[in-house]
Amino acid sequence: MNGPHPTSEPTTTNEVLVALGNTRSAVRRALVIERLSQAIAFGLLAVVVAVVLDRLLRLPPFIRVVELALLVGGGVAWFVMKVLPAFRFSPSLVEVALWLERGSAVARGKLAAGADLAQSQAAQGATINPLTSMVIDDAQAVSQTATYQRVNLQPANRATAAAMVAVSILVLLLVFAPETSKTALLRLLTPFADIQWPARTMVEPAMASLVHPRGVALSLRAQSVRGDAADMRVEAEYRLLRDGSGEWRKVLLSAQPDGAFERLVETDGESIEVLFRTEDMETLPIVIRLVPPPVVESARAIVTPPQYLSGKVDVRTIELGTGTDRRATVSPPVLTGSMITIDADMRGTSAVPPESPARALWLAETISLVGLDGAQITPQFTVDGTNQTHWSVSWVAAGRGVLELKPRGADGILPSERIAFEIPAIDDAPPTITIVEPTADETVTPEATPLVVAEGRDDFGVKRSWIDVSVTRNETPSRRVATVEGSQGVSARVETTLLLSEFAVEPGDRVVCVGNITDAFESNGSPRPVVVSSPRVFRVISASELSAQVRSRLGQMREAASRLREEQAGIADAMKDVVERTKTNGAAATEAERAQIAGSEGRMADRIAAFERSLAELASKLERNKTDGEGLSETIQEASQLAQTASQRSQEGATALPDASLGAEAAERASESESALADLETALQRDRESAELTRRIDKLAERIDA
Incomplete structure (x- = not known):
């Protein structure tokens, strides 16, 4: 065959798959870190929010149970829905390649195809043809630039930073506020445990004593030691114990200017148990014993007068009562220098010390006696040897005499009311x-x-x-x-x-x-x-000097008689006028005017009577001095008769005038009074002229003798 022979490229194929696998692992690792960090940060934030709410609102246990359930449920839900999927993140390498191609133009159409062919080739374990190898080589060429660079670690880093901040804050709280942190976690994790936040407000009992007189209102008093007293609400819960039991009662205490809170309550029992409560704390109960206060059952005073009045003034025995009411003040006062002895029958008092100096100190604390000008008096004190409740106090009366008793009873309890006897003393006034x-x-x-x-x-x-x-x-x-x-x-x-x-x-x-x-x-x-x-x-x-004095006085009286005559003439004319108008206009028209004139005439009668008494005094003076005042006695006698007549006529006129039918008679009496005053003035003037004539004759005789 003239074509190229297939060759094996396992290394190239593995490199593509390894790069994509590493990318997948990096993505999963970033997701796990991000989700775990978020869980830590959000979890601690949720715990802080729950703690803050509990701190501010002092949540009851059942609300804290709900909080704890929400926190646990939220954590489990986050783990199941966020963290567990991150751990399970494992897409196929082809999907990873497709995800990478979306973010890289160079890798688009190459990386996913190469990854798919590489997986197929690796699975078959056969050689690859040149075309497949070319695709895989192209994928390998872009895989180095399209993998790690595509993993975004910023969300994971941010979540990790937030988690570290949250953990750091938690560590700081645990280090610098361990008790608060411990309380917060225990209240959150054990909602039904009796664990309390440190109180924002706090009071402490400020009772004056743990022993109090029975029957006297007791001030339940608490002092603020934490928090603003102006915004604080303080309650007291107390119960009066009788035979070991009593019903609890709640009262609201009133704020006082000094930051304290108090309320008066009754004390009709054997003891009183009380605790104080604010919105977030309460004190431990305290017990105040209620004991009967010492009292004076009865007292009496024996007042013995001074020795110089023995037999003239009787010994007085005065019941003084209990020293708390009006009977304790003696009235009228006793004489200064009297011996006072108060016998008192006591109840509920402690024993009197038998020996000095304890007895002297006891007397100074128990008996106070104020005498003259506030000075302290030391009385004599005796107590019945067989009956320590019978006291006897004696002293010599002087000044205010206020005896105040301050007996002490069981546990040093003082009387519920001021016990004082006041026996004031006044000096024997001089004659x-x-x-x-x-x-x-x-x-x-x-x-x-x-x-x-x-x-x-x-x-x-x-x-x-x-x-x-x-x-x-x-x-x-x-x-x-x-x-x-x-x-x-x-x-x-x-x-x-x-x-x-x-x-x-x-x-x-x-x-x-x-x-x-x-x-x-x-x-x-x-x-x-x-x-x-x-x-x-x-x-x-001398007799002549006396006569001159009397004559001078008569001269003054003559002027007074002249003024009386003129005023009487005016009244007489007014009477005549009103009588005429009464006849013309009727009695009703002049009734008020007649009453007014009658009043003036009555006052005139009184003035003339006073004039008559002055004349009588002059006559008496001459008589006491065994002289007739050179004939003045006859003048005074005549003037007295005329003054008496004038006064009588004026009084008769004043009496008759209000009766309209007697108007004419009243006017006539007024005129007669005027005439008598005129004769009186003439008589006094005649004596004056006679005296002047006698004086001139005497002077002429002196010249002839010379």
């Missing part, structure tokens, strides 16, 4: 004495016989009262001329009529009367100083 007659200093003549009356008083009796009378002349020392004794008792009176002529007084002298009084008061054995009144001074003048 008082006043000269009531005369009411003011006077001028008198040497022949005067003035009446002097002093009145004194003391709450517990006057021991002695008297008036000292002394005479002072010019600059010489005063000389005592008389001492007049008075009465005793709660009210004392000293009364005497001074006969100035017996004291040999002269014009210019001063007779001074001073009231004196003492009581039974004693302080440390010393009596109280004598209490004296304001002095009453009688200035001695």
Whole structure:
């Protein structure tokens, strides 16, 4: 045969198939790496999301079970749908060649045909003809450039990088937050285990004591130690235990400015068990024992008056109650210096220390007594040796006298209420004495016989009262001329009529009367100083000087009488006018005006009566001084009668005027009052003219004698 002989090319055929097989393995390896890396990255991301949700929302166990099931199911699904197919990736070499031809123009139409012929030739194990060999050679020529270059490793690299980042983050968390990581994984993997996140908010019990008085409201108090107290909600769950059992109750605590939370609850039980809870934590229960507080069952005070009042003031026994109500304040107050003894029957108190210094310290902590000006008083304290619940406290009354008891009971428990007794003391007021007659200093003549009356008083009796009378002349020392004794008792009176002529007084002298009084008061054995009144001074003048004073006063009164007469004339004219109009217009038309004028007339009657009393005082002054005032007594007597008449007529007119039928009579009485005042003015003017005439005659006589 002239044609070429077939030759065997196993090496060339194997090279094509090996290149395509290597390409297939590279693709499978890239797919496996990519899918496994994605599983790691997405799996860790899903775990982080689940943990974050649990951390933020504090998911309950059944939700965490759902999370765990979703994570496991998602992982299994990813492995089955993504990773396992990657491991099983094994297409035929011809398919690999066709895939490579789609991405390479040089290999298109050559590589797949060559791969197919090479597989067929390798399977038959026969020699290949030259045409087949040419196709296989062409496939071999392009296989080196169309295989490895076509495997895209970027997705695998990206997935590997993401997986490495996720693993790195996990390692960092495990290294730097091992407890948090451990808690997160345990809560995720064991949803029903009692594993809690670290609390975002936290409180701790802030109870003042684990022992509390029974029956007194207890403040359930918790202090914030983590979290913002302003946004925190704190609850307390408690139960009152009676006979070892009680029903749990929940209460919401109120926020306080200092970051604490508290709520008052009742304490009617043997003990109270309480725990505090925030949104993500709760404290362990604590038990507070409720014990009866120490109290005063009854107390009484025995008040013994000072020694100087023995027999005059009785011993007082006062029931003080329990020291927590109004009975504990004594009213009226006791006398300063009285001996006060309080006997109290106690309950629930601890034993009194028998020996010092423990007893002294116990007394300082248990008994406080405030006396005068807030000063502390140390009282005498005794306790019944056989009955430690009977206390006796004694002291000498002074100042406020506030006795406060702070007994301690079991476990040092203090009273639930303030126990205090207040027995105020007031000083024994000094006696008082006043000269009531005369009411003011006077001028008198040497022949005067003035009446002097002093009145004194003391709450517990006057021991002695008297008036000292002394005479002072010019600059010489005063000389005592008389001492007049008075009465005793709660009210004392000293009364005497001074006969100035017996004291040999002269014009210019001063007779001074001073009231004196003492009581039974004693302080440390010393009596109280004598209490004296304001002095009453009688200035001695001559009879003529007295007459001049009286006459001057009468001159002033004459001017007053003139003004009264003018006002009375106006009232009389008004009465006449209103009476005429009443006749014309009727009583109803002038009723209000008549009432107004009647009021003015009534006030005028009062003023005239006061004028009359002033005249009577002048007459009495002349009488006390044993002189007629150079004829002034007759003038004063006449003026007094006229003033009395004017006052009576004015009063009658004021009474009659409101009655329209008596209008004319009222007007007549007003006119009579005016006439009496005019006569009064004339009488006083006549005395003035007579006095002036007498003065001129006296001067003329003096000139003639000269």
